[in-house]
Amino acid sequence: MSVKVEDLHFSYATRPVLTGIDLTVEPGEFLALVGVNGCGKSTLLRLIAGLLEPSSGKILLSGADLKSLSRRQVAQRLAVLHQSLPPVPALTVRQLVRQGRYPHQGPFGLLRESDSMDEALELAGVAHLADRVLDTLSGGERQRVRLALAVAQNTGILLLDEPTAHLDIRHQLEVLDLVRTLREIRGLTVVTVLHELDHAARFAERIVALHEGRVWADGEPKHVITPELLADVFGVAGRVVTDELHGSPRCLLDAAL
């Protein structure tokens, strides 16, 4: 499924956050949104998810205007991995992942077991954790479980808001690897907010850098990740080299400007 954003504006009260965003994400594309804190990348993600109402502009999911879709219809088309999932006492992995079927079956359907749920647990590699209580899992395991929930939701689009926040480096790589695998298996269109530029360059096919409410750069990692980006968007003096093994650009950061 594709995502199309046309001349999107958004303000929190009187503070403009996004001032004219145009963006088209092709079906099956893996796109990373980067920018400094408060640049509006999470806001853009929430707008695409239909969790915020734009001040003006349009969002189309495979050509269908987001405004014309019900909450349930949106949830059948896109899954969101929010930055955090507040704890729920005694909630098990299986109970959480089963919720992914909610937009498809309605309240009654959740009383039944479902095949696609077992498949989701398998794909995310958390089948062995199915009966564990979520709060007893490690951060990396929790993220995998939440990806299983997104898989169970069986959507064409997956939005992720900093999926690697608060994880140690091994689990950061594991989670992004899993996102890439799921995208290949399910043909997902992935839009993710990422803090770590090296991760964005390594895993995404396309990077969109937001700055002062607009798209500052949009393209392949090797064209977007430049010393100019580091200086003008992030306020850092740095160099960009090429990772010989993966062919992706890597940032060497020197000093804050």
Added chain:
Amino acid sequence: MTSTTSPARAVAAVTLLLAVAAAHLLVSGQPLGAITGLLDGAADGQAEKIVWELGVPRLLTALLTGAALGVAGYVLQATLRNSLAAPEFSGVNPGAVLGILGGLTLGLFPADSAAGALLAALAGGALGGGLTWLLSAGRDPAGLVVHGLLGSALLAGLTTMLLAYQPSRFGNALRWLIGSVEGRVWEHLAFASWWIAGGIAVAWACSGMLAVLSPSDDHAASLGLHPGLGRAIALTLAIALTAGAASLAGAIAFVGLAAPHVARRLGGRVRTVAVVGAIALAGADSLAQLAGQLLDGTHRLGIPTGVITALAGAAVLIRLGRSQ
């Protein structure tokens, strides 16, 4: 709950319910023969009639009230995302009691009218819940509990004023204030039982919605549920169930608070909490009857069940709090 453990759980639940029901009938002081004699389908003789006309309705009142309060508490805790949410702390239960006592004081319905009590409890419960809602409007749902406590205190104050205004009614009001399942007969149950059973059935049908609503509004919205709508449905359900319980037994405390904790520890949801609540209140009433017999003759009312639930519930909560 996985499919492999479900039958075992169902058997355990039915066994426990039967055991508590049997114990409840046995401690009423009637001979065993009067209880087993009922199994032939007819109430012959004085003792069998007493069991049928008083013992069984009292048992059913305890089971239904306990189940209703347990489910109401579960719904509130899931919706407000606070494990201290309960009918008695959200303005709903105190509102329902105020509604019943206010209706009785103003003579809006006769003291023996079950439907009148239910309507008054509904109106009062909605008022109490609405007051809490207004106090916390536009704030974090988790903060609703703080405002619920404030609203509950306000409503309890109003109830006290009402009683102070007509102290002669205090004796009759006591059963509603403390909570008691004594003296309930088939007529009281006629409508309330369907009301409560229907409410629990709706809650069960909504368990998917409650699950989706539990973590956060963002989570619910991303799964296709409008969180405000879900919360409104859930709170209406909690008010309806609490009012049904209050119209039968008044302000039974702590079942609605403690039963959901126990049910969650057992890994269960709506059905489990209904069974836990039913067993808890029938058990508490058995204890109340036993204690009443030990103090035979000193109290006209016996020991109200509400006293036992308040004590037992406090003990359970302290244990839960310490073990967490």
